[in-house]
Amino acid sequence: MSADKHELDDEVLSEREELLEVEQAIEDRAPSAGAARAAEALRGVAAEPGVAKPDAILVADSVTRRFGGLTAVDVDHLEVQRGTITALIGPNGAGKSTFFNLVSGFDTPDAGTWSFDGTDISGKPAYQIARLGMVRTFQLTKALMRLTTLENVMLGAVGQKGERMGVAPLRFLWKAQERQIQARAEELLERFRLSHMRDEFAGTMSGGQRKLLEMARALMVGPSLVMLDEPMAGVNPALTQSLLAHIQALRDEGTSIILVEHDMDVIMSISDWIVCFAEGKVIAEGRPDDIRTNPQVIDAYLGSRRALQQEDDGAGAPAPGTAGEDEEQAP
Numbered sequence: 139m140s141a142d143k144h145e146l147d148d149e150v151l152s153e154r155e156e157l158l159e160v161e162q163a164i165e166d167r168a169p170s171a172g173a174a175r176a177a178e179a180l181r182g183v184a185a186e187p188g189v190a191k192p193d194a195i196l197v198a199d200s201v202t203r204r205f206g207g208l209t210a211v212d213v214d215h216l217e218v219q220r221g222t223i224t225a226l227i228g229p230n231g232a233g234k235s236t237f238f239n240l241v242s243g244f245d246t247p248d249a250g251t252w253s254f255d256g257t258d259i260s261g262k263p264a265y266q267i268a269r270l271g272m273v274r275t276f277q278l279t280k281a282l283m284r285l286t287t288l289e290n291v292m293l294g295a296v297g298q299k300g301e302r303m304g305v306a307p308l309r310f311l312w313k314a315q316e317r318q319i320q321a322r323a324e325e326l327l328e329r330f331r332l333s334h335m336r337d338e339f340a341g342t343m344s345g346g347q348r349k350l351l352e353m354a355r356a357l358m359v360g361p362s363l364v365m366l367d368e369p370m371a372g373v374n375p376a377l378t379q380s381l382l383a384h385i386q387a388l389r390d391e392g393t394s395i396i397l398v399e400h401d402m403d404v405i406m407s408i409s410d411w412i413v414c415f416a417e418g419k420v421i422a423e424g425r426p427d428d429i430r431t432n433p434q435v436i437d438a439y440l441g442s443r444r445a446l447q448q449e450d451d452g453a454g455a456p457a458p459g460t461a462g463e464d465e466e467q468a469p
């Protein structure tokens with residue numbers, strides 16, 4: 139056996155060990171007050187596609203999006219319970235990201251209506267939806283490489299007085315607000331342990347740090363609903379662990395989270411509710427234990443050659459087909 143091969147084996151071994159530690163940490167995590175509240179709120183809700191929730195923060199009706207002959211999203215009815223971590227799962231190409239784009243105002247559906255916190259927001263642009271308190275992050279991070287970390291986070295502030303015509307000349311007002319925005323951005327950098335990167339260009343950050351940066355930016359508006367599209371993709375195990383903790387902490391503080399994630403261990407351990415998409419439709423909903431054994435869910439994954447078991451064996455590597463999409467993966 140060559141020396142190179144030995145080194146490679148060692149590397150694989152230590153990665154494997156790191157992963158096992160993360161899996162153990164996930165398992166050991168004490169159930170939080172937020173998780174208990176979520177479970178209580180969802181008690182008695184049937185595990186059926188389109189089921190009504192006691193206190194939905196997002197409600198979508200007949201939302202359809204076609205690309206040429208392909209129907210990417212065809213959601214009959216979906217409700218997301220407030221204060222929960224609700225996961226969207228489903229094979230690659232199931233329509234999860236497209237659904238995110240539609241409801242967050244980054245894409246326009248062919249049909250459908252949806253409301254956030256009781257307000258009809260169908261057809262509203264993303265910045266208006268963000269002002270109402272619903273924000274999303276992207277599967278591919280959108281950090282601006284030539285701005286500093288702090289500037290990137292500050293960009294998350296919307297509805298600034300300075301943006302509006304008429305107020306802009308009142309520079310003293312604008313200045314005061316900019317100071318507030320900066321203070322909030324610095325608080326968030328602290329929260330995500332990015333303060334040391336404050337004045338560095340985002341281009342110098344690792345893929346994982348950029349994921350944290352995106353989350354910090356999303357939180358600038360003090361949202362009540364955060365939609366995270368594969369926040370863990372391409373992130374090393376240690377940072378994955380910290381991202382998970384941040385997501386749970388947000389839920390514990392009362393923020394509603396919709397999470398797209400392919401790692402089944404992660405999904406099963408942190409979700410209060412799981413919605414499974416396949417070919418644009420919601421084919422199953424329920425608690426982790428309902429979903430784990432749901433034949434439709436297993437079929438959907440088997441049908442796309444991505445059995446749940448395979449996800450487990452994947453040693454946390456991004457699922458095939460998603461890895462290449464993530465330009466921000468750390469070298």
Ligand SMILES: Nc1ncnc2c1ncn2[C@@H]1O[C@H](COP(=O)(O)OP(=O)(O)O)[C@@H](O)[C@H]1O
Pocket residue numbers: 205208210228229230231232233234235236237
């Ligand atoms: N802009 C687009 N143009 C054409 N087809 C698209 C576009 N965006 C997504 N699709 C297609 O829509 C389907 C759903 O994609 P997507 O929402 O990205 O799935 P997921 O996020 O669940 O992996 C896929 O078949 C994809 O190829």
Ligand SMILES: [Mg+2]
Pocket residue numbers: 234235236277
């Ligand atoms: Mg996607």
